[in-house]
Amino acid sequence: xxxxxxxxxxxxxxxxxxxxxxxxxxxxxxxxxxxxxxxxxxxxxxxxxxxxxxxxxxxxxxxxxxxxxxxxxxxxxxxxxxxxxxxxxxxxxxxxxxxxxxxxxxxxxxxxxxxxxxxxxxxxxxxxxxxxxxxxxxxxxxxxxxxxxxxxxxxxxxxxxxxxxxxxxxxx
Numbered sequence: 813x814x815x816x817x818x819x820x821x822x823x824x825x826x827x828x829x830x831x832x833x834x835x836x837x838x839x840x841x842x843x844x845x846x847x848x849x850x851x852x853x854x855x856x857x858x859x860x861x862x863x864x865x866x867x868x869x870x871x872x873x874x875x876x877x878x879x880x881x882x883x884x885x886x887x888x889x890x891x892x893x894x895x896x897x898x899x900x901x902x903x904x905x906x907x908x909x910x911x912x913x914x915x916x917x918x919x920x921x922x923x924x925x926x927x928x929x930x931x932x933x934x935x936x937x938x939x940x941x942x943x944x945x946x947x948x949x950x951x952x953x954x955x956x957x958x959x960x961x962x963x964x965x966x967x968x969x970x971x972x973x974x975x976x977x978x979x980x981x982x983x984x
Contacts, residue, residue, distance in 0.1 A: 821860055821861065822857045822858070822860045822861035822890075822891050822892040822902075822941075823857065823889070823890070823891040824853055824854075824856045824857040824860065824888075824889070824890045824891070825853075825887065825888070825889050825890075826849065826852065826853040826856070826887070826888045826890075827885060827886065827887050827888075828849055828885075828886045828888075829883070829884075829885055829886070830880055830881065830882050830883060830884045830885075830886060830908075831882075832882060834882075835882050838879075839881060839882040840879040840880060840881055840882075841879075841880035841881070841882075841884070841886070841908075843876060846876075846880065846886070846906070846920065847871070847874065849886065849888060850874070850888055850890075850904055850906065850920070850922060850924070851868055851871075851924070853888040853889075853890045853904060854868075854890045854902040854904050854924040854926070855868065855924075855926060856890070857890040857891055857892055857902050857904075858892060858900045858902050858924075858926035858928070860892075861892040861895065861900055861938065861939070861941065862895070862900060862928040862938040862939065864928035864929065864930075864936060864938065865928070865929050865930075865931075866900070866926040866927065866928050866929070867926065867927055867929055867933075868924065868925075868926055869899060869925040869926060869927045870924070870925040870962055870966075871922060871923075871924050871925075872922055872923040872924070872958065872962070873922070874920060874922045875920065875921075876919065876920060877918070877919055877920065878908065878917050878918070878919045879919075880908040880919055881908070881910070883910070884908040884909060884910055885908070885909040885911060886906060886907070886908055886909075886919075887906070887907045887909065888904060888905070888906050889904070889905050889906075890902050890903065890904040890905075890924075891903060892941055893923070893941075893948070893951040893952055893955050894941055894951070894952050894955035894956070894959075895938045895939060895940055895941045896938075896959065897935075897937060897938070898927050898928050898929075898935035898936055898937055898938055899925055899926065899927045899928075899935075899938070899959075900925070900926050900927075900928070900938055900941075901923055901924070901925055901955045901958065901959065902923065902924045902925070902926060903921075903922075903923055903951055904920075904921065904922050904923070904924060905918065905920070905921050906918070906919050906920035906921070907919060923958060925959075925962065956976045957976045957977055957980065960974040960975075960976050960977045961974070961977060964977070
């Protein structure tokens with residue numbers, strides 16, 4: 813039997829500085845570079861929870877709400893919100909900080925899904941996650957709806973079987 817780990821053990825904070833090679837012609841961080849950093853941060857979180865090699869299975873909607881400029885410090889914070897059989901959902905938040913100006917803004921949020929794999933690349937069981945705070949509990953409960961939506965959109969689950977999603981639209 814796998815031993816559950818506490819949520820705080822999966823939390824990861826990663827920091828990067830936006831350098832000229834990371835930017836587009838407007839001196840803003842390229843979206844692809846940010847997605848690369850986000851994937852690494854989220855993968856470390858999933859690995860810490862599962863103590864396994866993990867592979868990215870999906871990335872939910874990533875919206876770029878604020879530009880991240882040359883010289884900004886980018887801070888990413890990731891934590892596992894729920895573990896299923898072999899997959900884990902990871903919530904990631906991103907902030908950009910202009911240190912000389914003393915400004916810090918939220919720029920991105922996303923949910924990533926990772927699958928833990930064995931040495932042969934086959935999915936392997938992960939330990940359950942026990943939420944401890946009200947925020948962790950809300951993310952934990954809503955993770956099942958997000959998972960069902962992902963599976964329906966991927967064609968891996970019939971919409972009629974998505975009970976958690978259907979409950980959102982049930983009219984009394």
